[in-house]
Amino acid sequence: MSLRESLLCLLTARPMTGYDLAKQFDVSVGHLWQAPHSQIYPELRRLEEDGLVQATDVPRGRAVKRAYSITDAGRAEVARWVVEIAPSSRVREADYVKAAFLEFATPQQARAQFRALHDHYRATHASYEAHLRDLEAAGTALMQTRLEAAAPEDHDAIVAFKTHVFRGLAQRAAMQAIWAEEGVALVDHLERRRATAEARRAGEPSGI
Amino acid sequence: MSLRESLLCLLTARPMTGYDLAKQFDVSVGHLWQAPHSQIYPELRRLEEDGLVQATDVPRGRAVKRAYSITDAGRAEVARWVVEIAPSSRVREADYVKAAFLEFATPQQARAQFRALHDHYRATHASYEAHLRDLEAAGTALMQTRLEAAAPEDHDAIVAFKTHVFRGLAQRAAMQAIWAEEGVALVDHLERRRATAEARRAGEPSGI
DNA sequence: ATGTGCATGTAATCAGTTACATGATTCC
DNA sequence: GGAATCATGTAACTGATTACATGCACAT
Known part of the structure; x- marks a missing residue:
C-alpha cells in the first residue's frame, strides 16, 4: 500500500x-x-x-x-x-522463476533470455544513475521546491536519504546485469560440456 | 502471472x-x-x-x-x-520508498528502520544460501525426483540454472544488507554534521 | 484545423490477501 | 482423547491493470 x-x-x-x-x-x-x-x-x-x-x-x-x-x-x-516497521512483503521474483527453469529452453533461447535480462538491468542501472546525478546536484524541480520550503539544517538529510536509496539501487542493478551476463556464460559452458560428453560417448561406444 | x-x-x-x-x-x-x-x-x-x-x-x-x-x-x-521475453513488470520497491523519506523520522527512528532492513536482508541471505547448498548437493527431495525422471545429460543444466539463480539472489541480499548498514552509518553521519553546525551557530552567534 | 499536452474520470477485469470453514488421518 | 498434519475449499475484500471516454488549452 x-x-x-x-x-x-x-x-x-x-x-x-x-x-x-x-x-x-x-x-x-x-x-x-x-x-x-x-x-x-x-x-x-x-x-x-x-x-x-x-x-x-x-x-x-x-x-x-x-x-x-x-x-x-x-x-x-x-x-x-x-x-512503522513493515512486515516484509510477499516474494515476487518473476525473472528469477523463469531463469530457474531454463532447462526447458534450448541453449539459444536461454542465452536470449539472459541477454534480455542483461539489457533490462543495464537500462535500469542507467536510469538510476541518471536520477542519482540529478539528486546529487539537487537538480530536480521537485527537489528544488522541497529544499526551498525546508529549514536549511534539514537539507542534508533530505538529499542524503534519497541519494543513498538510488546509489543502492544502481549498485543492485549493476550487479544484476553482471549476473545476467554470467548466465549467458553458463549456457555456453553447459553447451560445451554436453558436446564433450557426447563426443566421448561416440568415441567410446558402450558395450551394448 | x-x-x-x-x-x-x-x-x-x-x-x-x-x-x-x-x-x-x-x-x-x-x-x-x-x-x-x-x-x-x-x-x-x-x-x-x-x-x-x-x-x-x-x-x-x-x-x-x-x-x-x-x-x-x-x-x-x-x-x-x-x-517468451517478458515485458518488465511494474516497479515495486516498498522498502526503498520508505528509506527515501526518512527525513521525516528522528535519527533514532531512521536507524531502527535501517537496522530492521539489515536484519531482514541478512535473514533472506541466509535462507538463499541454505537453499543454494541444498541444491548444489542435489539434496532437496524434489530435485532428487526431478533428476531421476530426467536424462543424465540434462542433469547439469537442471541443477546449474537453479544454483545460478540462488547464487545471484544470495549475492543481492548480501549487498542489500551492506546497504542497510551503510544507512545506519549515514544517519550517524547526518546527526554529527547537524550537531557541529549547531555548535558553530552557538559559538558564533549571528549578528541579529 | 490539428496535434500535443493538460486534465479527470469510469468500468471491467484480474490478481492477491485475509478470514472463515470443515473434516479426515496419524501419531502420542 | 487430543494435537498435529493432511487435505480442500469459499467469501469478502483490496489492490492493480487495461481499456474506454471526454474535453479544454495552446501552439503551429
Whole structure:
C-alpha cells in the first residue's frame, strides 16, 4: 500500500493536481513505485475523504483543476508510516522463476533470455544513475521546491536519504546485469560440456 | 502471472496435490514466488479446465485427494513461457520508498528502520544460501525426483540454472544488507554534521 | 484545423490477501 | 482423547491493470 504513502510524500513538497502526481510517478517516485493515473485519481479522493489531503479548485481557462495539498493529519500519517516497521512483503521474483527453469529452453533461447535480462538491468542501472546525478546536484524541480520550503539544517538529510536509496539501487542493478551476463556464460559452458560428453560417448561406444 | 507457471514447473517434477504444491511454495519456489493455498486450489482448477494439468482422485483412507499431473499441453505451455521475453513488470520497491523519506523520522527512528532492513536482508541471505547448498548437493527431495525422471545429460543444466539463480539472489541480499548498514552509518553521519553546525551557530552567534 | 499536452474520470477485469470453514488421518 | 498434519475449499475484500471516454488549452 505504498501508493497512498507515495502520494502523501510527494505532496509534502508542494500542492499538486492528479495530473502532476501522475507525472511524478513517471519520473521521480516512479523509479521506486509505479502507478497509472487511473489508480491515482480515485486514491486522491479517498485520501481527501480521510482528511489526509485537501482539494482546492484552481481555475484553468474556463475549466477548473483540483489541486491537492497535504493536511496536518496527512503529515502525521507520513510520520507514522515512515517509522512503522513493515512486515516484509510477499516474494515476487518473476525473472528469477523463469531463469530457474531454463532447462526447458534450448541453449539459444536461454542465452536470449539472459541477454534480455542483461539489457533490462543495464537500462535500469542507467536510469538510476541518471536520477542519482540529478539528486546529487539537487537538480530536480521537485527537489528544488522541497529544499526551498525546508529549514536549511534539514537539507542534508533530505538529499542524503534519497541519494543513498538510488546509489543502492544502481549498485543492485549493476550487479544484476553482471549476473545476467554470467548466465549467458553458463549456457555456453553447459553447451560445451554436453558436446564433450557426447563426443566421448561416440568415441567410446558402450558395450551394448 | 507466475503462479500459473510456477505450478506447472513444479508439476514437471512429479504429480502433486494442491497441498503438496502449497508446501513447495513454502520451501523451494517459495524463495522466488509465494502463494497461499487459497490461491493455489482455484488456479489448479483453472489449469485443469485449460487442459494444462490433469487431476486423478487418489484414495486416502475413506476420503480421496486430487493429484494433479502435467499434460503435454502443459509442458508445451512451459516451453512457450520459458522462451517468451517478458515485458518488465511494474516497479515495486516498498522498502526503498520508505528509506527515501526518512527525513521525516528522528535519527533514532531512521536507524531502527535501517537496522530492521539489515536484519531482514541478512535473514533472506541466509535462507538463499541454505537453499543454494541444498541444491548444489542435489539434496532437496524434489530435485532428487526431478533428476531421476530426467536424462543424465540434462542433469547439469537442471541443477546449474537453479544454483545460478540462488547464487545471484544470495549475492543481492548480501549487498542489500551492506546497504542497510551503510544507512545506519549515514544517519550517524547526518546527526554529527547537524550537531557541529549547531555548535558553530552557538559559538558564533549571528549578528541579529 | 490539428496535434500535443493538460486534465479527470469510469468500468471491467484480474490478481492477491485475509478470514472463515470443515473434516479426515496419524501419531502420542 | 487430543494435537498435529493432511487435505480442500469459499467469501469478502483490496489492490492493480487495461481499456474506454471526454474535453479544454495552446501552439503551429
